[in-house]
Amino acid sequence: MEIIDTFFNVEVLLRTYPLMLKGLWITIKLGVVSIIAGLALGLVLALIRLYAAPPVQLLARIYIDVFRSLPLLVLLIIVYYALPFVGISMSSFWSAMVALTLVSGAYTAEIFRAGIQAIPKGQFEASQALGLGYRHMMVDVILPQAVKIVIPPLTNNSINVVKDTALASVVAMPDLLKQATQAQALAANPSPLILAAAIYVTILWPLVAAVSRMERRIGAGER
Amino acid sequence: MDGFVSIRNLQKFYGEFRALKGINLDIAEGEVICIVGPSGSGKSTLIRCINRLESFEDTSEIVVDGIPVMPGKSLAKVRAEVGMVFQSFNLFPHLTVRRNVMLAPSRVRGLSTTEATDRANFLLERVGISEQADKYPEHLSGGQQQRVAIARALAMEPRVMLFDEPTSALDPEMVGEVLDVMKDLAGTGVTMIVVTHEMGFARQVADRVIFMDGGEVIETGKPDEIFSNPKEPRTQNFLSAVLNH
Ligand SMILES: Nc1ncnc2c1ncn2[C@@H]1O[C@H](COP(=O)(O)OP(=O)(O)OP(=O)(O)O)[C@@H](O)[C@H]1O
Ligand SMILES: [Mg+2]
Numbered sequence: 001m002e003i004i005d006t007f008f009n010v011e012v013l014l015r016t017y018p019l020m021l022k023g024l025w026i027t028i029k030l031g032v033v034s035i036i037a038g039l040a041l042g043l044v045l046a047l048i049r050l051y052a053a054p055p056v057q058l059l060a061r062i063y064i065d066v067f068r069s070l071p072l073l074v075l076l077i078i079v080y081y082a083l084p085f086v087g088i089s090m091s092s093f094w095s096a097m098v099a100l101t102l103v104s105g106a107y108t109a110e111i112f113r114a115g116i117q118a119i120p121k122g123q124f125e126a127s128q129a130l131g132l133g134y135r136h137m138m139v140d141v142i143l144p145q146a147v148k149i150v151i152p153p154l155t156n157n158s159i160n161v162v163k164d165t166a167l168a169s170v171v172a173m174p175d176l177l178k179q180a181t182q183a184q185a186l187a188a189n190p191s192p193l194i195l196a197a198a199i200y201v202t203i204l205w206p207l208v209a210a211v212s213r214m215e216r217r218i219g220a221g222e223r
Numbered sequence: 224m225d226g227f228v229s230i231r232n233l234q235k236f237y238g239e240f241r242a243l244k245g246i247n248l249d250i251a252e253g254e255v256i257c258i259v260g261p262s263g264s265g266k267s268t269l270i271r272c273i274n275r276l277e278s279f280e281d282t283s284e285i286v287v288d289g290i291p292v293m294p295g296k297s298l299a300k301v302r303a304e305v306g307m308v309f310q311s312f313n314l315f316p317h318l319t320v321r322r323n324v325m326l327a328p329s330r331v332r333g334l335s336t337t338e339a340t341d342r343a344n345f346l347l348e349r350v351g352i353s354e355q356a357d358k359y360p361e362h363l364s365g366g367q368q369q370r371v372a373i374a375r376a377l378a379m380e381p382r383v384m385l386f387d388e389p390t391s392a393l394d395p396e397m398v399g400e401v402l403d404v405m406k407d408l409a410g411t412g413v414t415m416i417v418v419t420h421e422m423g424f425a426r427q428v429a430d431r432v433i434f435m436d437g438g439e440v441i442e443t444g445k446p447d448e449i450f451s452n453p454k455e456p457r458t459q460n461f462l463s464a465v466l467n468h
Binding site: 120122123125126128129131132133136140141144145148 | 305309
């Protein structure tokens with residue numbers, strides 16, 4: 001009974017869950033906005049990395065490698081605490097969004113690149129031989145096929161982005177984790193932390209399961 | 224520049240390796256050319272230069288219907304006039320058969336959906352695939368896929384059609400149906416340049432046969448001359464090897 005009162009204290013949970021829901025909403029908003037912006041950034045980076053003039057390609061490569069090596073927490077702290085020194089200051093939400101997008105963009109760029117490179121050369125040649133311009137070739141032929149290949153790894157990346165939103169609590173953003181730690185302090189009881197963990201798992205488990213399913217299907221050679 | 228397709232001093236390097244050693248060729252409008260020769264002789268490279276899927280030396284020159292095959296605006300024009308059929312079909316797997324045929328006319332020629340649909344239906348009928356128009360390519364046999372690929376190229380109303388071993392990837396029982404479509408096409412006045420190992424087809428349909436070896440044109444002539452009475456020893460060797468096997 002001790003354990004239940006400590007970790008699953010119903011009275012504490014009832015008292016704190018409105019706060020937690022607010023935090024959840026912010027977590028979801030931050031996750032979705034960063035995922036979408038990261039996808040757009042990643043697609044642009046991938047196209048540059050593959051098709052731009054060589055010096056520009058190199059810049060994209062450097063960007064991608066740097067932002068994949070930089071710990072997200074370090075980047076987040078730089079954006080939130082260091083950029084104000086050069087006159088750029090953003091709310092904790094936008095700082096977190098920028099940091100998440102910059103990193104997610106680097107990962108999605110590599111995912112898109114691998115997806116595009118997995119399209120057989122013959123598809124490019126057939127498009128060119130038909131007289132399709134670059135834009136139509138990409139939009140009508142290559143990307144629709146690449147998207148199928150990249151959906152599982154992109155979903156994986158999106159899961160990571162949502163998980164990483166929790167880091168934003170260190171720059172005082174009232175996300176799910178932050179609300180949970182505050183509720184815990186207020187109530188002098190850790191039940192809200194357990195609830196927060198349960199909520200993360202509840203949101204992300206279906207996505208994790210979906211990726212496994214897709215990967216199993218691809219492994220089985222179906223389409 | 225005498226030909227409808229005119230090739231002057233065509234040289235192609237892969238790094239140090241000289242794949243085409245200065246080819247000169249004039250092809251008249253409506254002519255049907257078959258290119259034969261051993262593996263690695265440069266047949267694919269030659270026809271892929273005509274729509275510039277392969278780049279070539281600046282000192283070389285190719286002109287199609289008066290349009291120089293050079294990077295930039297004129298290349299788009301050339302590619303709109305030159306259709307190509309590949310050994311491996313290269314259909315777009317995410318589009319239905321009909322959409323495969325409709326794509327380029329709507330995007331490049333600006334046809335409306337109705338016009339593009341009509342054109343696709345007409346061409347699929349012509350190559351005998353109208354029943355499969357709503358299927359995806361993977362559900363078609365190889366021979367059917369290649370006929371769709373021909374329809375897809377024809378949908379751009381090309382003046383020149385390039386074929387790179389269109390029947391080499393097919394099961395033997397499907398070769399005939401594709402060759403039949405090509406024979407019909409040869410009667411329509413479109414200029415055809417066909418790389419092939421089908422000597423029977425070359426003999427029956429070609430106006431002129433070109434024998435290549437080692438990146439050069441060794442001999443060219445009417446099918447009868449080349450097949451019955453080849454002059455060059457290399458042509459003789461190749462033909463006796465191919466025809467007797
Ligand atoms: N991308 C490439 N890089 C390097 N060498 C190449 C490349 N493509 C072709 N070659 C070489 O150029 C030569 C001509 O090749 P090509 O494909 O034109 O021959 P082919 O006559 O079409 O032969 P096949 O009957 O086997 O198709 C060959 O020696 C080949 O190895
Ligand atoms: Mg070849």
